[in-house]
Amino acid sequence: MSPNALDRNLARLTKLETHANVKILHTLKSFNEQSILPLISNNLSGMSISSKKEFQMAKEASAKHIHLYAPAFKEKELTGYIDDVQSISFNSLGQWERFKHLGKQTSKGLRINPRLHISIPSHCNPNLEESRLGIGTEEFLKAFENKSQNFEFLEGLHFHALFQSSVEDLVLLLNYILEHFKEVLPQLKWLNLGGGHSFTNIYYDIDTFVKNLLKFQKLFPNITFYFEPGESVTKGCGQFICSILDIVQIAKKKIVILDTSIETHLLDIAIVNMKLKVKETQSAPTPYCYELTGNSCLQGDIIGQYFFTKELHIGDQVVFEDMMAYSMVKMTEFNGMEKANFYLDNSNFLENF
């Protein structure tokens, strides 16, 4: 990981916090390397967690504000730490009914599924009609109107509806909230607008972000805005470096076997067949076409076909770019594979993501 690149991202996120008067919480499920969390914690307003284990990590990193959300909670575990988190969102009206009386000092909210029509790959689109993540707007509003006494403790609403989104999608979400939640907004103390924001992309329009957030806060000055980005915190901050163990030729295909596996280090490929960014490759054909594969016994352990700019040899490194978010946290030891080592690279890292 490049601390310089992380500093650059954190500086950008801090700028957003200051200029738009919002709070940014790092989402631990995307990246939880213990040695780096205190740096993130020092710079941002807090952390967003999903379990007791993540609570302990956030505490150790001295997170200032801890927000807890999971699709469902185990009562026995939740009672052990709900008092120590500052805010929590429940995912369903059933969970709200069961747990709303716990954690007297903890600010409580509900996750809503706004079912926005925006373009997101379906495996990670929380807006789907049939999604289990969050309460549909109509269902919530009906319950709120019919039994408002059930919601007297409700202090927040949580919308995680975006994915690698530009500010235009965020504006869509803000307008949606203003249009549909008029009756609820006056009693709220916070809105959590989830993750999925490309905040650290150099093309993210910070001015439009600031303008729209300040406009909303003018209408509802008692509402604090939280964002809980994952991917954008460590975007462009680190590579995953593998070595070539063997190159076998089957018919005309050159197959490279790496000291990794999609099951152990590159789970996103296994789940969604994602094409990764590999150093020294290009999209146009070259004479150096290789199929990159893993070293497990799974026939489908195939990373993909890439056009390299030079010939590869046993012992060479193959470098996967921008691999910090969601890869370190998902590593397994399947097939006797070892987890990847994490190390800091202090050289100047100047890529523009």
Ligand SMILES: Cc1ncc(COP(=O)(O)O)c(C=O)c1O
């Ligand atoms: C509820 C919630 N909040 C925040 C995030 C972080 O999203 P991202 O890494 O896209 O910013 C996720 C990711 O799945 C999530 O489910």
